[in-house]
Amino acid sequence: xxxxxxxxxxxxxxxxxxxxxxxxxxxxxxxxxxxxxxxxxxxxxxxxxxxxxxxxxxxxxxxxxxxxxxxxxxxxxxxxxxxxxxxxxxxxxxxxxxxxxxxxxxxxxxxxxxxxxxxxxxxxxxxxxxxxxxxxxxxxxxxxxxxxxxxxxxxxxxxxxxxxxxxxxxxxxxxxxxxxxxxx
Numbered sequence: 100x101x102x103x104x105x106x107x108x109x110x111x112x113x114x115x116x117x118x119x120x121x122x123x124x125x126x127x128x129x130x131x132x133x134x135x136x137x138x139x140x141x142x143x144x145x146x147x148x149x150x151x152x153x154x155x156x157x158x159x160x161x162x163x164x165x166x167x168x169x170x171x172x173x174x175x176x177x178x179x180x181x182x183x184x185x186x187x188x189x190x191x192x193x194x195x196x197x198x199x200x201x202x203x204x205x206x207x208x209x210x211x212x213x214x215x216x217x218x219x220x221x222x223x224x225x226x227x228x229x230x231x232x233x234x235x236x237x238x239x240x241x242x243x244x245x246x247x248x249x250x251x252x253x254x255x256x257x258x259x260x261x262x263x264x265x266x267x268x269x270x271x272x273x274x275x276x277x278x279x280x281x282x283x
Contacts, residue, residue, distance in 0.1 A: 126194045127261035132268055132276035135233070135259050138197040140223050142255050143238060144216075145171060145190050145198040146248045153247050154192045162187040162200060164212060176203075185209065195262070196254035227273040234260055234269065 130138070148162060148169035161172045165184035172179070176186040188202040206212055230236055237256035241249055263269045268276040 127258055127265065128195065129265035130259075130262040131266060131280050132233070132271075132273065133280065135262060136227065136273070139236070139255070139259060140220060141200050142196075142198040143223070143252070144169075144219065145200060146238070146244065146252050146255070150247070151245070154251060156192050156194050158192065160190045160192075162190050164206075185212065187212070192251070196251060196258040198255075231272055232270050233263065233273055233276060 145162065148171045150160075150171035152173060154160065154171075159175075161175050161179075163170050163172060163176075163179075163184040164187055169187070170184070171190060172183070174183075176183075179186075185206060186203050187206040188200050190201075191199050193199060226236055227233065237259055238252035239256040241252050244252060260269065268279055271279065
């Protein structure tokens with residue numbers, strides 16, 4: 100059996116067009132380090148979930164947990180029912196390429212889910228503490244992600260870097276940016 104050289108059917112021109120499209124709508128505004136950190140964590144959480152569609156800016160999607168995996172879906176919990184997995188909440192891709200997640204009340208009260216999110220948050224904060232500059236953790240290229248997740252992670256990185264530049268915190272470590280925030 101021959102393996103396809105390009106299993107996702109993406110040639111160079113469509114890949115470059117997807118990257119350009121994902122950044123064309125992005126509106127960059129200055130943000131403080133706490134907002135950047137929070138948006139980066141939430142966005143990476145969503146982008147590391149499984150989905151096989153091209154997200155649209157401003158549209159709602161629904162996040163589910165199925166066993167140890169998270170899946171972003173076009174189908175709401177009203178349409179799925181509870182058979183699809185634990186409904187976590189509604190996700191929206193914002194115009195600045197960040198994702199928002201509004202947790203469902205049942206998910207917010209689920210101790211094992213909240214422990215898992217807290218563990219991921221601690222790992223994320225440890226990674227932030229280890230780098231010389233926050234830009235080092237921005238997801239410009241995450242080779243382990245599927246195509247659309249990788250495209251939108253790159254757009255997210257560009258957007259947050261632009262926000263950091265406009266805020267005057269580019270090149271700073273997380274601790275330095277925190278100090279700049281409290282001094283300002």
